[in-house]
Amino acid sequence: MKVYLAGPDVFLPDPLARSQALKAICAAQGLEGVFPLDPLAVAEPAAWSALPAWQRISLRNEAHIRGCDLLIANLTPFRGPSADAGTVFELGFMRALGRPVFGWSNVAAPFTERTRRFLGDKAAVATDGVWHDAAGMALESFGCGDNLMIDGAIHASGGDLVAHDVAAARLWSDLAAFAQCVEHAARRLSETAA
Amino acid sequence: MKVYLAGPDVFLPDPLARSQALKAICAAQGLEGVFPLDPLAVAEPAAWSALPAWQRISLRNEAHIRGCDLLIANLTPFRGPSADAGTVFELGFMRALGRPVFGWSNVAAPFTERTRRFLGDKAAVATDGVWHDAAGMALESFGCGDNLMIDGAIHASGGDLVAHDVAAARLWSDLAAFAQCVEHAARRLSETAA
Numbered sequence: 473m474k475v476y477l478a479g480p481d482v483f484l485p486d487p488l489a490r491s492q493a494l495k496a497i498c499a500a501q502g503l504e505g506v507f508p509l510d511p512l513a514v515a516e517p518a519a520w521s522a523l524p525a526w527q528r529i530s531l532r533n534e535a536h537i538r539g540c541d542l543l544i545a546n547l548t549p550f551r552g553p554s555a556d557a558g559t560v561f562e563l564g565f566m567r568a569l570g571r572p573v574f575g576w577s578n579v580a581a582p583f584t585e586r587t588r589r590f591l592g593d594k595a596a597v598a599t600d601g602v603w604h605d606a607a608g609m610a611l612e613s614f615g616c617g618d619n620l621m622i623d624g625a626i627h628a629s630g631g632d633l634v635a636h637d638v639a640a641a642r643l644w645s646d647l648a649a650f651a652q653c654v655e656h657a658a659r660r661l662s663e664t665a666a
Numbered sequence: 667m668k669v670y671l672a673g674p675d676v677f678l679p680d681p682l683a684r685s686q687a688l689k690a691i692c693a694a695q696g697l698e699g700v701f702p703l704d705p706l707a708v709a710e711p712a713a714w715s716a717l718p719a720w721q722r723i724s725l726r727n728e729a730h731i732r733g734c735d736l737l738i739a740n741l742t743p744f745r746g747p748s749a750d751a752g753t754v755f756e757l758g759f760m761r762a763l764g765r766p767v768f769g770w771s772n773v774a775a776p777f778t779e780r781t782r783r784f785l786g787d788k789a790a791v792a793t794d795g796v797w798h799d800a801a802g803m804a805l806e807s808f809g810c811g812d813n814l815m816i817d818g819a820i821h822a823s824g825g826d827l828v829a830h831d832v833a834a835a836r837l838w839s840d841l842a843a844f845a846q847c848v849e850h851a852a853r854r855l856s857e858t859a860a
Contacts, residue, residue, distance in 0.1 A: 483803040526808035530818020534761070551784060551799070552746020557754045558813035564758030567728070590745060605745070607838055609677040614720035619752035624724020644801055 473661050474504045475654070476537050478563060479546025480556035482508050484644060497651050501658035506540055508533050533558075537566050541661065544653050547575040547618055547633070548643065553586040554618050567625040574657050575626050576649040577617065577635040578642070584613045632656040667855050668698045669848070670731050672757060673740025674750035676702050678838060691845050695852035700734055702727050731760050735855065738847050741769040741812055741827070742837065747780040748812050761819040768851050769820050770843040771811065771829040772836070778807045826850040 475498055481490045491507035498505035512535055520528050537543065543566040550556035555577075566573050579586065584603065588595045594606040603611040616623040617633050626633050634653045638646040669692055675684045685701035692699035706729055714722050731737065737760040744750035749771075760767050773780065778797065782789045788800040797805040810817040811827050820827050828847045832840040 480803065483806075485798075485802040485804075524808070526810055526814040527818050527821060530814050531822060533815060534819075534822075537762075551781065552748065554746065554748075554751035556813070557748035557751070558815040560751045560754045561758035561761075561813065561815040561819070564755035565762040567755075568731075568759040568762035587745065604679075608679040609674065609838065610679075612677075614718070616720055619750070619755065620720040620724050621727060621752040621755040624721050625728075625755070627721060628725060628728075644803065 473502075473542070474506050474540040475657060476540035476543040476562070476566065477505050477507050477546075478543055478559045478566075480548075480550045480559060481546055481644075493647060494650065497647060497654050501654050503654065503658055503661070506536050508536065510536065512536065513539060533562065534565065537562055538569065540566075540571075542566070542572040542574065542631075542657055544574045544576065544650070544657060546650070547577045547622065547635075549577070549579050549586055553583065553590045555622070560619075560622060563622060563625060567629060570629075572629045572631045572657070572660055573626050574631040574653050575617070575622065575633045575635075576653040577633070578638045578644075578646055578649060580635050580637040583616050583618050584611055587611050630660060632660075667696075667736070668700050668734040669851060670734035670737040670756070670760065671699050671701050671740075672737055672753045672760075674742075674744045674753060675740055675838075687841060688844065691841060691848050695848050697848065697852055697855070700730050702730065704730065706730065707733060727756065728759065731756055732763065734760075734765075736760070736766040736768065736825075736851055738768045738770065738844070738851060740844070741771045741816070741829075743771070743773050743780055747777065747784045749816070754813075754816060757816060757819060761823060764823075766823045766825045766851070766854055767820050768825040768847050769811070769816065769827045769829075770847040771827070772832045772838075772840055772843060774829050774831040777810050777812050778805055781805050824854055826854075 477494050484490050495505035545559050545563045547555040563573050591605050598604050614620050634649045636649050671688050678684050689699035739753050739757045741749040757767050785799050789797055792798050808814050828843045830843050
């Protein structure tokens with residue numbers, strides 16, 4: 473079974489080392505990890521070679537996702553209170569295909585708390601008890617790990633969201649939550665197959 | 667034809683007024699806007715009434731998207747350099763269904779520039795000429811409007827991304843870019859139908 477490894481991990485200084493580390497954890501559970509930077513299993517359409525890099529990468533990742541049985545997303549907050557935008561896009565993409573989506577994060581604080589921290593003194597409680605930002609826009613307050621579309625998709629697809637805190641220096645290197653997520657995914661797939 | 671109106675507009679102080687404004691612009695082009703807070707066109711499954719609000723909202727929005735012919739996303743940067751996470755999820759969801767996705771934004775600066783501004787003095791150019799953050803993670807530098815999965819999906823689906831600058835006070839009220847996006851979408855749908 474193939475697992476698409478969504479995440480901002482592609483932006484790490486050594487993305488190929490990260491790819492190998494993630495794949496080794498998948499392999500230990502009998503799963504084949506597919507990293508966004510992998511070549512496609514089949515030859516790319518010839519027409520793609522004329523496209524600019526961003527279009528080719530986008531089409532390749534979409535093809536990767538379609539070729540996988542489930543998706544595991546690194547939802548560690550990325551340059552703001554939410555997960556990386558590309559990762560969230562891919563999670564929504566796989567959810568629409570009706571396959572299980574899982575998430576992991578190296579930050580345990582829930583979404584509302586992270587957003588309040590991000591906004592600092594620009595966040596305020598209105599008379600209705602709801603937190604707002606300086607533009608008067610409400611903060612989601614459902615106790616979710618990120619925007620409710622993300623938590624909702626993970627839950628409804630039978631996936632899991634594994635979030636825990638790690639030392640700040642290990643924010644982008646600690647793979648314990650990922651490993652736990654892979655275990656859950658392997659169990660989920662074996663239950664579906666049974 | 668039905669258009670799903672994705673965006674952080676649901677967080678505005680008066681989301682129903684916004685819903686009406688967006689729908690009026692759609693109606694002027696012969697399109698029916700569907701706002702995330704709308705009730706479903708069909709009765710919700712009885713089992714949903716027992717679910718917590720975040721699950722019910724998530725399932726309802728997924729059903730709304732499945733019921734629409736295309737999606738127009740408010741991609742104005744939201745609490746960070748990227749668009750709202752729920753919006754990006756929904757754009758990925760609709761893209762996987764193979765239907766056109768459009769985006770609009772009230773900020774013209776491209777993604778790389780916004781990310782550099784967001785990171786401030788934590789962004790630096792490495793010897794390879796690529797911008798990195800303090801964790802050594804690269805900044806996307808493809809000249810895109812947001813993460814390349816978003817731009818790639820819009821482009822590949824035949825959609826359009828309309829971005830322009832507005833006065834700061836009108837960041838969440840100016841609908842000129844939206845109106846232009848709706849015009850493009852109406853033209854796209856009439857071409858497909860022809």
